[in-house]
Amino acid sequence: MSFSLGIVGAGQFAGLFVKLFQLHPGIGDISVTDLIPERAERLVTEHHLTGGAVSDFDAMLASDVDAVAIFTQRWTHGPLAVRALRAGKHVYSTVPMAITQEENATIIDAVRETRLTYMMGETSQYHPATVFARQKVAEGAFGRLFYAEGSYIHDMDLGFYAAYQYSGGENWKATASYLPLLYPTxxxxxxLGAWQSHATSVSAIGVDDDRGDGVFDREVSQFDNEFSNTTALFETADGGSFRTNEFRRVGYPSHLGESRFRFFLSSAVEGGSGDVRG
Ligand SMILES: NC(=O)c1ccc[n+]([C@@H]2O[C@H](COP(=O)([O-])OP(=O)(O)OC[C@H]3O[C@@H](n4cnc5c(N)ncnc54)[C@H](O)[C@@H]3O)[C@@H](O)[C@H]2O)c1
Incomplete structure (x- = not known):
């Protein structure tokens, strides 16, 4: 029996995943909707989507798709996910899950009540460095982890200006100031894709931006945000800690070094503490 899927949001990222969904033997018809109908039509044409374009999100929920996959702007996911679950659809969502604790709690409640499946598609889970470290942890090769570091370093000059212009239209600067720590995944x-624990507390520092181009400017920002670089320190449930960096201005607009993860162990095991880079 095949599973039908409705794509919500046909912007820059959705096409990459449509290709993957099409390769899955369990997936049948794929349909798509976007606030800008031409984008949905284009995705249908480019990928020969048998489910076709659907007029809007409500029509998608009223259709017989088994699941929706949310590819809308990063601050919009929570309410869409809840509406889809309440309409009886399984949900795949791009990151982040949502942007407030209340939105996250509402999704969890909806999953508990509907017994449907919700998946947040954090791609770092499949990063080669994370897969490697996860295997080592499972084998017991890392001994006791007590500290780790994770970085997502993506300079605004590496494609983000064009991406936010495409995404935000005329008022793109208002949303290009999206807080790095609202996209910490x-x-x-x-x-945490390797370390089988969870965070119990966090403390963070933001560095205000000094480019002066009106992007990380609180007067313009929809998110009242002036921080382009942020660092957070988390406590873990098993008594350790980890530090993350989400940097958007490093004077280094290169794919190299975007993600780096380090794991520190308190006992000597083969390989010892180390850097896993992708
Ligand atoms: N590595 C990763 O995991 C990764 C990489 C890139 C993007 N993303 C995520 O993917 C998501 C999409 O990114 P993008 O760059 O494609 O964004 P985008 O702005 O290019 O596209 C979003 C599309 O969603 C549409 N949309 C918004 N609200 C809608 C609604 N209610 N109903 C139907 N359509 C709606 C918009 O019109 C737009 O075309 C974002 O959440 C982003 O964070 C993840």
Missing amino acids: HSIGGV
């Missing part, structure tokens, strides 16, 4: 995901 790439750096955290690489650490």
Whole structure:
């Protein structure tokens, strides 16, 4: 029996995942909707999507798709996920899950009540360094982990200006100031994708931006944000800690060094503490 899927949001990222979904033997018809109908039509044409374009999110929820996959802007996911679960659809969502604790709690409640599946698609979970470290942890080769570091370093000059212009239209500067710590999943995901624990507390520091181009400017920012670089220190449930960096201004607009994860062990095991880089 095949499983039908509805894509919500046909912007820059959705096409990459449509290709993967099409390769899955369990997936049948794929349909798509976007606030900008031409984007949905283009995705349908480019990928020969048999489910076709659907007029809007409500029509998608009213259709017989088994699941929706949310590829809308990063601050919009929570309410869409809850509406889809309440409409009886399984949900795949791009990161982040949501942007407030209340939104996250509402999704968890909806999953408990509907018994449907919700998945947040954090791609660091499948980063080669994380996969490697996860295997080592499972083998017991890392001994006791007591500290780790994760970084997602993506300079604004590496494609983010164009991406936010495409995404935000005329008022793109208002959303290009999106807080790095409201998108913390790439750096955290690489650490907790290997370390089988969870965070119990966090303390963070933001560095205000000095480019002066109106992007990280509180007067313009939809998120009242002036921070482009942020560092957070977490406590873990098993008595350790980890530090993450989410940096958007490093004077280094290169794919090299975007993600790096380090794991420190308190007991000597083969390989010892080390750096796993991707
Ligand atoms: N490595 C990763 O995990 C990774 C990489 C890139 C992007 N992303 C995530 O993917 C998501 C999409 O990114 P993108 O760059 O494609 O964004 P985008 O802005 O290019 O596309 C979003 C699309 O969603 C549409 N949309 C918004 N609200 C809608 C609604 N209610 N109903 C239907 N359509 C709606 C918009 O019109 C737009 O076309 C973001 O959450 C982003 O964080 C993740």
